[in-house]
Amino acid sequence: MGNTVLYIEDNPDNMMLVKRALEARGYVLIEAFNGLTGVSLAEEKEVDLILLDINLPDIDGYEVARRLRANAKSALAYVPIIAVTANALKGDAEKALSSGCDVYMSKPINIRELWARVEAFVPAPEKK
Numbered sequence: 001m002g003n004t005v006l007y008i009e010d011n012p013d014n015m016m017l018v019k020r021a022l023e024a025r026g027y028v029l030i031e032a033f034n035g036l037t038g039v040s041l042a043e044e045k046e047v048d049l050i051l052l053d054i055n056l057p058d059i060d061g062y063e064v065a066r067r068l069r070a071n072a073k074s075a076l077a078y079v080p081i082i083a084v085t086a087n088a089l090k091g092d093a094e095k096a097l098s099s100g101c102d103v104y105m106s107k108p109i110n111i112r113e114l115w116a117r118v119e120a121f122v123p124a125p126e127k128k
Contacts, residue, residue, distance in 0.1 A: 008038030026125035065100035
């Protein structure tokens with residue numbers, strides 16, 4: 001497939017914004033509204049990239065990233081993870097990166113930046 005993005009985000013408005021933005025570019029978006037569901041979906045599905053909110057209702061995004069990187073499904077160690085978070089304090093980016101995320105993006109989400117970050121890891125699918 002080569003164009004499947006898993007978005008782990010508990011805010012429905014952010015989910016809808018990202019879903020519309022990525023589907024407009026031809027990506028397939030899989031939705032998870034909490035961390036444990038996100039980890040399970042990553043194990044079940046073949047995903048090419050993960051967008052990860054840090055402030056989730058069950059386990060935080062840092063723990064999600066650690067679980068994905070240490071998962072028995074060894075391919076998850078190499079799937080790019082982009083942290084998308086409102087946490088903008090000094091040290092938050094470093095904490096996300098040290099947990100296993102590849103890139104840190106702050107909210108509010110800038111659609112052009114989102115497209116650029118996603119396409120840096122997973123080129124947009126060819127339009128048919």
